[in-house]
Amino acid sequence: xxxxxxxxxxxxxxEEGTLARWLVKEGDTVSSGDIMAEIETDxxxxxxxxxxxxxxxxxxxxxxxxxxQVGTVIATLAEEGEDPAExxxxxxxxxxxxxxxxxxxxxxxxPAAAAAAPAPTKTPExxxxxxxxxxxxxxxxxxxxxxxxxxxxxxxNGRIVKADVExxxxxxxxxTAPAATPSAPVQTDLPxxxxxxxxxxxxxxxxxxxxxxxxxxxxxxHIYLTVDVRLDALLDLRKQLNASLEAQDIKLSVNDLLIKAxxxxxxxxxxxxxxxxxxxxRTYTRQDISVAVAAPSGLITPIVxxxxxxxxxxxxxxxxxxxxxxxxxxxxxxxxxxxxxxxxNLGMFGTKQFDAVINPPQAMILAVGAGEQRPYIVDGALSVxxxxxxxxxxxxxxxxxxxGAKLMAAFKGLVESPFGLVA
Numbered sequence: 442x443x444x445x446x447x448x449x450x451x452x453x454x455x456e457e458g459t460l461a462r463w464l465v466k467e468g469d470t471v472s473s474g475d476i477m478a479e480i481e482t483d484x485x486x487x488x489x490x491x492x493x494x495x496x497x498x499x500x501x502x503x504x505x506x507x508x509x510q511v512g513t514v515i516a517t518l519a520e521e522g523e524d525p526a527e528x529x530x531x532x533x534x535x536x537x538x539x540x541x542x543x544x545x546x547x548x549x550x551x552p553a554a555a556a557a558a559p560a561p562t563k564t565p566e567x568x569x570x571x572x573x574x575x576x577x578x579x580x581x582x583x584x585x586x587x588x589x590x591x592x593x594x595x596x597x598n599g600r601i602v603k604a605d606v607e608x609x610x611x612x613x614x615x616x617t618a619p620a621a622t623p624s625a626p627v628q629t630d631l632p633x634x635x636x637x638x639x640x641x642x643x644x645x646x647x648x649x650x651x652x653x654x655x656x657x658x659x660x661x662x663h664i665y666l667t668v669d670v671r672l673d674a675l676l677d678l679r680k681q682l683n684a685s686l687e688a689q690d691i692k693l694s695v696n697d698l699l700i701k702a703x704x705x706x707x708x709x710x711x712x713x714x715x716x717x718x719x720x721x722x723r724t725y726t727r728q729d730i731s732v733a734v735a736a737p738s739g740l741i742t743p744i745v746x747x748x749x750x751x752x753x754x755x756x757x758x759x760x761x762x763x764x765x766x767x768x769x770x771x772x773x774x775x776x777x778x779x780x781x782x783x784x785x786n787l788g789m790f791g792t793k794q795f796d797a798v799i800n801p802p803q804a805m806i807l808a809v810g811a812g813e814q815r816p817y818i819v820d821g822a823l824s825v826x827x828x829x830x831x832x833x834x835x836x837x838x839x840x841x842x843x844x845g846a847k848l849m850a851a852f853k854g855l856v857e858s859p860f861g862l863v864a
Contacts, residue, residue: 444493446516448502448509451482451489452774456602458482459507459645460515469497471518478504478515479770481645485777486738486770495519507645510604574601582606646739657798662837665796668849672812672827675859682863686754695812696732696786697757701862703784703807704728704748706851713848714781716802717839731780731800732760734767741767742800744780753862788812794830804836805845807852829856 448458459481465471471491478489495518502515509515572589574582578601582589587609594601631640643651672695679693686693707714707728716723728749731742743763745756766772782804785797788811797808810830817826831852835845855861 443498444495444518444520445514446477446491446518448511448513448515449480449489450511451480451487452778455482455511457508457510460502460504460509461486463500463504465497465516467497467500471495471497481738485646485736485741485767485772487773488771491518493518493520510602572601573599574606578603578606582609644738646736646741650739653801654798657801661799661801663796663799664835664837664840664842664845665832666835666842666845666849667794667830667832668853669815670829670831670853670856671817672829672856675856676812676827678859678863682753689754691754691757693753693757694760695788696784697753697760698859698862699786699807699809699856700730700732700745700748700756700760700784701751701753702852702855702859703782704730704745705855705862706848707782708749709851710844710848712844713805713835713840715804715839716781717804717836718802722839725781727781729779729781731777731783731803732763733783733785733797734764736767736770738770741772741777742780742783743767743772743777746779782806784809788829794832796832797834799834799836801836804839805848806834808832808834 448460450456451458460478461481462479463477464479465475465477471477472494473490473492475491476488477491477497479486480489481487497516498519499517500515501517502509502513573594574589579589581587581603587606589601589606592601592605592609593599595605675695675698679695679698683692705728711724711726714725714728716725727747729744729746730748731744733740733742743760743766745751745759745763748756751759763772763776766776780800780803783797783800783806785806786809787795788809790811792810793813794810795808797806799806808831812827812829814825815828817824817828819826831849833845833849833852835842
C-alpha cells in the first residue's frame with residue numbers, strides 16, 4: 442500500500458508552514474536521506490528529507506502553498522517493488538493509533554528527516570484534567586474568552602491548534618474578563634495616494650518577526666541602560682590574537698570578543714541571566730548567547746551555547762559556521778531556539794547607538810553601535826579614543842535597574858581591560 446508523506450513539524454512551535462519548493466516530481470525514485478522539498482517555517486526555510494525508499498506517485502500540495510497544517514498529506518510514496526500506477530489508485534496506508542496507558546515521557550528532539558514518517562491517527566492523549574493545546578491556541582483562546590474544555594482538537598493526538606479556536610464562540614464569562622493584550626494588528630487596506638509602489642507578500646519569517654516584536658513591546662516593560670565603552674585596548678588585543686591565530690586560519694572579529702564579554706558579564710551578574718515566567722523567575726547557570734544575523738528571509742538569532750566557557754577562537758569558528766547556515770537557510774531548530782540573552786551589533790553599518798527589542802522569553806538584549814573616534818577623558822586629560830555606545834534592554838519585571846547597571850558596568854570593564862576575556 443502507498444505511504445503518505447505528511448507536512449512535518451520542523452520546530453516545537455510549528456503548526457503550519459509554506460511548501461516553498463518541491464525538489465522531486467511525480468515518478469521520481471527517492472531514497473532515505475534524499476532532499477524532497479524546502480519548507481518555510483516560522484523561523485527559517487529548511488530542507489525536508491525522505492525517510493523511506495520508493496517512488497513518488499502523487500504531489501498532493503503544490504509548491505508555494507501557504508498555511509499547510511502539520512500532518513497534512515503533501516505527497517504519496519509507493520513502496521519499493523510496488524507498481525506506481527496501482528499504488529496511486531490504492532487506499533493510503535495509515536499507521537494504527539497508539540494506545541497510551543501511562544504518562545508519556547517528554548519527547549526527545551529528532552532530526553528533521555524523521556518528520557517525514559507517517560504520523561499516527563489522531564487520538565487524544567489521556568492527560569487527566571490538563572488541556573492539550575498549542576501555546577498559540579491557548580493565547581488566542583485567552584484573548585477571545587474561549588473555553589478550551591469544550592473544543593475537540595484537530596492537531597496531532599487531539600492537540601488543540603490555532604484553527605480550532607479561531608472560529609469558536611467566547612464563553613459566557615468572557616464579558617466580564619479583562620481585555621487581553623491585542624496581537625499584532627493586521628492591516629489589509631493600505632492607501633497608495635497615487636504613489637508608484639510594489640507590494641510583496643510577507644514570508645512566514647517576517648510575519649512571525651512582526652508578531653513577536655509587537656507582542657514583546659506590548660507585554661514587556663523595557664528599561665534601557667547605555668554606557669560608552671573605550672575600544673582601543675580590545676582592538677589591540679584582537680590584533681595580537683589574530684597574529685597568533687593566523688596559522689590556524691582563524692580571524693577574530695570584534696563581535697566574537699563582544700559575545701565573550703557579554704557571556705562573562707552574565708556570569709558575573711547572574712541576576713540578568715534570567716527569564717520571567719509569571720509566578721517564577723528562572724535563573725540560568727549557563728550563558729547561551731543568541732546573536733542577531735540578517736538572513737534573506739529576515740532576522741534570525743543563532744546561538745553560541747555556553748559562550749562563557751568557550752575560548753574566543755571557538756566562538757569565532759562557531760559563529761562563522763552558524764552565520765553561514767543562517768544566510769543559506771540551513772539552521773536546524775536546536776541552533777536558533779533557546780538562548781539566555783541576545784547580542785545585536787549594527788556597528789558595521791555605522792549606527793552609533795540604538796535600543797533593541799527583547800526576544801522573549803529572554804530578559805535582556807545588548808545593542809552595540811559603531812566604534813568611532815571621539816573626544817575622551819583619559820587619566821584626567823582630554824584625549825581622542827575609539828569609543829562604542831552599548832545599550833542594554835532589560836525586562837523590568839525580572840531585572841531591577843541596579844542589576845542591569847551592574848551588568849553594563851561589568852561589560853564595560855571587560856571590554857576596556859580585555860585580558861579577562863582570554864584568561
